[in-house]
Amino acid sequence: MSMDVDTRRMNGDLLPEKVLEQILKANLCIDVDLFNDVSDDAFAKFEESSAAYVAVCRSWSRVAIPWLYETAIVRSTSQARVLANTLEKNPELGCYMKKLxxxxxxxxYMLTILKRTPNISHLSLSMDIWDPDTTEGLCSGLSLINPSCLALxxxxxxxxxxxxxxxxxALDVALVEWKxxxxxxxxxxDNAGCAGDVIASMSVFRRLQTVVVRNKRGAQWAYSNFIPCPxxxxxxxxxxxxKEDMGNDRLQALLTYDMAPDAPVIETIIPRKSRRFVPMAGQTEQLQDYIWSRILYFALEVEERRDGLYRNNYQKTGPSAYGYRQRVDPLLVSTRFLRLGIPHFYDTLLVPSRDDILEQYFPSYLYVEHLTARQIGTVSRFSMPQIAIPDTMISSLARSSGRTLVDLGLNLGHHNTIxxxxxxxxxxxxxxxxxxxVRAGPVGEFRPHMLPRLEKLCVNGATNSFAQAVARMSLPCLSSLTFVFPATSPIKPGISGAEAAQSLLADVLKIHGDKLTQLTVNSFDIVSGATIDDCPKxxxxxxxxxxGMRPPRLGLLAPPRKNHLQLINIVLLPDLPPDYPLPVWFGSADSSSRRRPRALISPCPAAEWSDFLxxxxxxxxxxxxxxxxxxxxxxxPTTERDIAAEPWLPEHKILEALKVKLVDKNGKCWRARLI
Structure with a gap:
């Protein structure tokens, strides 16, 4: 009996079909506004195909197929071929299709598809068609359907x-029959683009009742072109x-807008009428200090400023700005607020540029070392990556905030030493x-017990002396290491920069490699086998x-003397970013960008990347x-044309066979959905 129940549960039979239908409908149905989206990447999703729902079990397949085939998005010739063949073999599936x-x-292929889908009610077409693509099938099949909605x-x-x-x-001819x-x-x-004849025909036939546009100007243009329509x-x-004034009463009456989500309503706090009211009166001073300190912690945006230290969110405008005046106002309320707020005010200091030094932190034009040498004894995070620090900066910080600093980022320039x-x-x-x-002082003075809690060490521009100093410290908590040597100038006298960097990196990894879970290095600094063997975790x-954007030599990275059981991800970077703070390297992951992505193979020949794969x-x-x-x-790339322009992409078959994923900066795995 239990075996039968388990079998039914595995087949999905225990879930009522009505409930299953609602679940699958929510996941498979495509919103009309998304379907009509005029952007070229509305459906450029490198995600699992929705057809996977059909493969779960028979009951899921039976319920999901009508919703799966209700909407078809055709983005490449291969997709059109597969859909046409499917409808040829299973004509009943075409009856489900309502949006194309x-x-x-x-x-x-489009002629075959349109022949098998007589119930199309929503049709979306693109006027951006490049040679050698053709429209013969599409032109011949338009007269076979009678949609109620057309999107271009x-x-x-x-x-x-x-x-x-x-x-x-062909559209102009089909409009005669599209009643x-x-x-x-x-x-x-403000103009009809390629479809001037189509717009004129729709106006002549006087059937349109609803026009959907992108903005106010589009509404005025549409109304002027479709005045004869009801x-x-x-x-x-x-x-x-x-307040939108369209200058036309009839158009004003016809307008409807997509409303933005309502902002949350914040209840207004009405102050007490008594001016003698004192918050927390009668409570102990210790309790009052604790509560007010927590309030000031949030009022001074301590967490936001800590996060901005890595994400480079320090802007001069907007609700998340961290300007000097914006944060100093709460400190002026009372002496208690000043005493409790000072530690939070100076918790995190980011100095991205010289202008910001003067504007945000030093309205009286004090130098950095003067500020740090004064009353700041509570700084926990300090970052000054863009400007070379003054000579006494490190010692000033160490004296004033050495016991509280947990995160320190500095630009040493060419003359300072650690x-x-x-x-x-x-x-x-x-x-x-x-x-x-990045140079170190007398190397012999560095001791194993220094920096006992250091977890991340990021060095861009390491030298011989600093590498030796790092090798002398035990750093028991170190888990993440970035060690980048100069690419051109020699690090050791009489030895090329590349050879010296390889030697120094090997020395550092022999001491600290067994603790590391994350490592960032120049690809040409890797010593054959040693890098991986010394870093088992x-x-x-x-x-x-x-x-040069040349691929790394996996032959040096891969063949260790024994199998490596932990390495999950190899991340390839063009270079460290100019704003550097680490560990955020990847730049914007904004998928809405309309810019053409930078080609992988430039300026390196495609053949080298094929060899890498x-x-x-x-x-x-x-x-x-x-x-x-x-x-x-x-x-x-998100379109068939752009994919064809990347000659290395067909090599993805190697990765699929090896079950190694190829991932872009947005975290999307490459899928051969369009080829």
């Missing part, structure tokens, strides 16, 4: 293209920007980030490719835990 979005021409996408880049002209002509067409989703603002609404896909005495005064330091010409390695075969034989390789400076 076509982002190209896709040849004769037209950026104007293919205006004058012959295949686009043929599509416009159900009452809704038009327009991409146009319009009931002109919908603007944006919230109103205030001395053992200064590091010895930083017993709580957990993160140390240095850039410039390493889970992620960042390899800086340098100006081939080398992964040998690498995975010893890197047993390797799951992905991340290209941290590019986003995957």
């Amino acid at each position: 979005r076509v982002e190209g021409g896709y040849g004769q 996408r037209d950026t104007g880049v293919c205006k004058g293209n012959e295949v686009v002209k043929k599509l416009v002509g 159900n067409l009452t809704v038009f989703v327009s991409p146009y603002i 319009l009931k609404s002109v919908r603007v896909m944006a919230p109103p920007t205030g 001395n053992a005495l200064e590091l010895e005064q930083l017993p709580q330091l957990r993160v140390l980030r240095l850039r410039g010409h 390493l889970e992620k390695i960042y390899l800086l490719l340098g100006p 081939t080398q992964l075969d040998a690498a995975t034989r010893t890197l047993l835990a390797l799951q992905q390789v991340t290209f941290a400076w590019l986003a995957w």
